[in-house]
Amino acid sequence: MENLSNSVIFPKGDKATSAYFTGNVWVQMLVTEEVFNCPVYNVTFEPKARTKWHSHPGGQILLVTGGKGYYQEEGKPAQSLQEGDVVKIPPNVKHWHGASKESWFVHVGISTNPNLGNAEWHGPVTEEEYQ
Amino acid sequence: MENLSNSVIFPKGDKATSAYFTGNVWVQMLVTEEVFNCPVYNVTFEPKARTKWHSHPGGQILLVTGGKGYYQEEGKPAQSLQEGDVVKIPPNVKHWHGASKESWFVHVGISTNPNLGNAEWHGPVTEEEYQ
Numbered sequence: 001m002e003n004l005s006n007s008v009i010f011p012k013g014d015k016a017t018s019a020y021f022t023g024n025v026w027v028q029m030l031v032t033e034e035v036f037n038c039p040v041y042n043v044t045f046e047p048k049a050r051t052k053w054h055s056h057p058g059g060q061i062l063l064v065t066g067g068k069g070y071y072q073e074e075g076k077p078a079q080s081l082q083e084g085d086v087v088k089i090p091p092n093v094k095h096w097h098g099a100s101k102e103s104w105f106v107h108v109g110i111s112t113n114p115n116l117g118n119a120e121w122h123g124p125v126t127e128e129e130y131q
Numbered sequence: 132m133e134n135l136s137n138s139v140i141f142p143k144g145d146k147a148t149s150a151y152f153t154g155n156v157w158v159q160m161l162v163t164e165e166v167f168n169c170p171v172y173n174v175t176f177e178p179k180a181r182t183k184w185h186s187h188p189g190g191q192i193l194l195v196t197g198g199k200g201y202y203q204e205e206g207k208p209a210q211s212l213q214e215g216d217v218v219k220i221p222p223n224v225k226h227w228h229g230a231s232k233e234s235w236f237v238h239v240g241i242s243t244n245p246n247l248g249n250a251e252w253h254g255p256v257t258e259e260e261y262q
Binding site for chain 2: 009010011030031033035036037038040059061063065083084086088090091108110112113
């Protein structure tokens with residue numbers, strides 16, 4: 001199992017609520033000041049941990065800083081992700097992201113156009129879908 | 132001298148124009164799609180390389196991913212930067228950022244509120260100022 005300590009650049013932060021995630025996930029806000037109009041945060045997933053299905057009215061950008069994970073849009077195959085990958089999630093596209101079975105996964109997230117509203121959350125990514 | 136190869140996560144890209152920088156600097160755009168309203172780019176500075184003095188009408192965020200560098204706002208002391216630091220540059224604040232004398236320096240940059248206009252560029256950071 002890839003060692004998380006090799007992949008952390010930004011602070012790990014606190015364990016996140018299970019309302020949005022399956023498994024253990026940590027979130028550290030990096031930028032919250034309203035003047036920037038650009039929330040930025042670091043998200044760390046333990047192996048098999050993942051977001052629930054969700055969408056962003058203004059879109060989202062993921063900058064992968066360590067580990068191995070997946071990104072999947074509804075109705076499409078999952079894409080493998082690793083350090084250095086950039087994911088551009090268009091507005092209102094239902095998707096999930098999270099760690100692989102064997103590795104931790106760390107990404108910076110940017111919520112773009114936050115004035116268009118908060119993320120909309122749907123159900124969990126089932127074990128069957130994750131497999 | 133810190134080895135650049137230990138600090139790169141995102142692509143290095145092409146050597147940037149000397150209109151904006153002193154020394155050798157490489158820039159790789161990561162996000163340019165207008166829908167996100169959030170240009171994101173990776174910037175790599177060789178030792179002693181730095182931006183010219185500049186300001187952003189909409190502000191800028193720096194996410195330091197490797198090496199050692201500096202950030203200085205006009206009229207204030209320079210701050211040392213290293214992996215994991217986040218710099219929040221308010222709109223219209225004249226500043227520069229770049230590498231230390233002994234180390235390469237790599238950061239992701241985010242231009243916030245790009246609708247407010249492009250960066251305004253001023254003169255170079257002189258050797259005397261840099262020292």
